[in-house]
Amino acid sequence: MSPVSVVVHPDAQLLAKAVAARLVTRLVDTQNARGSASVVLTGGGIGTAVLRELAEAPARDAVDWRRLDLWWGDERFLPKGDPDRNETQARAALLDHVDVDPERVHAMPASDGPDGDDPEGAAARYATSLAAATRAEDKGGVPSFDVCLLGVGPDTHVASLFPGQPALYEETRSVVAVRGAPKPPPTRISLTLSAIRRAHDVWLLASGAEKAAAVNLAVKPAGEVQVPAAGARGRVRTLVLLDRAAADHLPPALVSPGGVIPGHGETTSRLS
Structure with a gap:
């Protein structure tokens, strides 16, 4: 799996703006090189905030939205249009x-x-x-996938892969049904870690003090059954973020002042 790079922004709003800008750049570069992107x-809170910032970004229309495939990492198994569905949000x-191509929006x-x-049937269909x-x-x-965005939960879950759940032992399927999730609603559909790890880039997003302990565990080598976020890594x-x-809760050396990029308000470091 790829090494981990940490980027720290001053607050949640600036984090969402920066991730949106970073995503525009990544998608434009990929489309210029290959013609399309995914x-x-x-x-979640920060994931949806990134999408709102992306909608308002001045460079938004640099992306050719008709040549973009959109997938989801997980979904609440609720009726179409339910306000709690990730697709609806x-x-x-x-x-x-x-101007997305409806055929390339894979809800x-x-x-x-x-x-x-x-x-289970819905997971097999996806x-x-x-x-x-x-x-x-x-x-x-x-x-x-070119980029896989994932929020990190306070219990270290990513997508709908919760610590200790059977889905974390799945090595052959790309999508699973999740029943009895500890966070409502209890029934969900999720990519597996093996599917997530097919992404070129995995971007883990977290904001707020309640996520600090989970982030600390996520960046360290750890068992993915106990710490699912530790198993979410990109190929490259x-x-x-x-x-x-x-x-x-990260070690001070990881977010040292020497890593600050002038004018960007962000701190970076890399973990092997």
């Missing part, structure tokens, strides 16, 4: 404001979708969509 979206924050199935109230988008050089029936690059409160 990103895995995340929900992403559409309100960003997708309703840009996870809803509980009133073609599989009905069957999360896995089929991933496999259909997979090129010959990709592995495991999962596209090589892993970024941990934080505000200062979320970085509070």
